[in-house]
Amino acid sequence: MSTIRDGGLFLLLSFLWGTSFMAIKLGVEFMPPVLFAAVRYDIAGILMLGYVAATTGEWRPRSRADWLTVLVGATLIIALYNAFLFIGQQGVTSGVGAILIGMNPILATGFSRVLLPQEQFGGIETVGLLFGFLGVGLVAFPESTSSLAADLIAPAFVLSAAGCVAFGSVAIQRIDSDIGTEGMVAWSTAVGALLLHVMSAGRPAESVADVTVTPVAIVSVVYLAVFASAVGYVIYFELLDRLGAIEINLVSYSVPVFATLSGWLVLDESLDTAAIAGFVVIFVGFLLLKQGLIRDRLSAGRETNPTDRS
Template structure:
């Protein structure tokens, strides 16, 4: 909702660049205060940062923001939800230890079907912008999936805080370069309003600074395949927030989609859920 509001005042790629300008400064300051190894020192450190800045920050946001100008949000949700499937494919190539069992693959499929039920794109609008705009959104999903896998593969010593902070800062530079190269974008098109400022600050601090620290920290813990399951959750929050805040309809098919997504999650995380259940029972034997 905040992105939608901000796009009324700022060109898309420039909007993304502004939010990462602020996020980069905030996160570099935070990384310097909490981590000793927050600066890239080795080749592997710089490789990790460059992968994050280029694929997960720069190209992902550029492709996504431009692509969304020509497709509906439902179509974009479906295309971005290809992320876990793409990550699984890339993991099989670059991370031999990252594998899904047959049941796990079934859970991944359930999640994708659930997203389809929630988003339900109109087939007649799928190619309304031709193949170019949907292709940009799909490229965005490819970039973040590949970036997640490659980041996990690179064995660097830089702290998570440092890697995320430098990725955001360098990603902002890349986004500014892309924005400058687009004839459709100009700083003169920016409308400096209170709404625009609040949108940029909110996205920079909460969606970027807080969100990316959580993302990359979990990437180290659970791996590229599972972390990208966030793509399945996003349409659920979009539908619910639209229903609560914007009075959009939330029908029975969407609710069924939520349930299907939950089933997929349970299938993927069945071992972790079972382990957690066992530990709870051990702590509370009387129950």
């Protein structure tokens, strides 16, 4: 029963995070992108702080290291990640955006090899990293080269978003903090929302006067804040505890499926052959990067669940 439940939660998380790309595309039509992200995390921050306060013990930052962890998370994982993502989503389809964000586990592995001395980088892992970037090239490279630089701007913003969250997650591992993961994410969300408001106010292209309040805009904000963020992270933390980091990282490769389907159904978007091929190449890169951990996990599974051969 627990396997069925975990599988159901995994699919639900993939659905919530996948359809969030479509919701972003809808919302940026009615409000400036960074301000849109800020409002999303205003609501999500309040909900998540209330949740961790009610369910966990070590949720309040108490030391300088705790606050440094929150600041890194707020800046890189929430503010910069979402600012780049929401800006970039204006110029790419939901599916392409999700595929590029799927580079996060690969980029995080690369950053960890540089920032975490205990991590080792072998030949197979190097090939995996190269596969990841090859996949990005297939996804992001435009069919027409007549305006190559302009066509690559939006994918570059989305890939920068993936780089920010990957670098932030690795940087947090270097900080000796006692705050729990749920508390760190909740506080980072709240502080990140404030940073997003500052960034929005500093962008000449954004103004509150540009906000158009429509039912679609309201639904987009509520869906992203309540379901994709608050509910999504509750599911994520439960699965992380039950499945482990390797299995939960696979959500990065199921999310594009739901992003593409929802973009096709709601926004009449399509995904070209090169993007699909790039997605496959990125996933192969992930498997190569994690091949040692995957092999160890499979070996441990066989030892704990031996097959009856009698």
